[in-house]
Amino acid sequence: xxxxxxxxxxxxxxxxxxxxxxxxxxxxxxxxxxxxxxxxxxxxxxxxxxxxxxxxxxxxxxxxxxxxxxxxxxxxxxxxxxxxxxxxxxxxxxxxxxxxxxxxxxxxxxxxxxxxxxxxxxxxxxxxxxxxxxxxxxxxxxxxxxxxxxxxxxxxxxxxxxxxxxxxxxxxxxxxxxxxxxxxxxxxxxxxxxxxxx
Numbered sequence: 654x655x656x657x658x659x660x661x662x663x664x665x666x667x668x669x670x671x672x673x674x675x676x677x678x679x680x681x682x683x684x685x686x687x688x689x690x691x692x693x694x695x696x697x698x699x700x701x702x703x704x705x706x707x708x709x710x711x712x713x714x715x716x717x718x719x720x721x722x723x724x725x726x727x728x729x730x731x732x733x734x735x736x737x738x739x740x741x742x743x744x745x746x747x748x749x750x751x752x753x754x755x756x757x758x759x760x761x762x763x764x765x766x767x768x769x770x771x772x773x774x775x776x777x778x779x780x781x782x783x784x785x786x787x788x789x790x791x792x793x794x795x796x797x798x799x800x801x802x803x804x805x806x807x808x809x810x811x812x813x814x815x816x817x818x819x820x821x822x823x824x825x826x827x828x829x830x831x832x833x834x835x836x837x838x839x840x841x842x843x844x845x846x847x848x849x850x851x
Contacts, residue, residue, distance in 0.1 A: 699775050699815060701814035701815070709727055712851045713725065714822075715846055717845065717846055721743070722745060723741055724741070726739075726740045734751065737750075745790055747789075747809070749783035749786060752782055754781050757776050761835055768780035771845055772825075773845060778812050782809070783811065820849050821849065822849055824848075826846075
């Protein structure tokens with residue numbers, strides 16, 4: 654029995670040696686078999702979410718968000734695809750209907766800028782577009798008006814994603830024009846607001 658085991662080991666060593674010789678003969682001298690000749694260009698996707706699905710509470714972090722809106726609570730009214738409610742701590746409440754999802758690097762129609770540029774966001778994520786159904790202001794609490802001041806907000810562009818610091822952020826751009834972004838006509842950008850997950 655011991656002789657059979659020894660013979661099997663010798664046979665395995667001979668086969669391995671023969672394979673190694675055959676492989677070395679096929680390779681060019683001084684060249685590694687797996688030399689990398691092209692750079693790796695694949696980039697990991699940025700984590701992102703549809704607004705109001707995974708997170709609802711957001712803390713105002715940009716100067717405009719702190720002074721105009723305060724913190725934000727965003728929630729679905731009913732089910733996905735239906736209206737989304739944006740309730741701001743200072744007394745502004747917007748009910749908006751989603752109408753499109755576009756790459757954030759797509760042109761918004763506002764001064765030739767992309768949605769990522771106006772949101773100061775990541776061009777690799779999506780921008781969710783909403784038509785404002787109604788904007789309500791609590792009397793006495795909102796001196797400066799709504800997201801667009803005295804004019805009503807007509808459309809919103811929103812992105813929710815993980816930024817370079819590893820934090821979930823929520824970005825909103827508000828438009829007061831009749832033109833629906835993205836558009837060849839100017840949708841009249843009136844403000845951009847930034848929030849972080851609480």
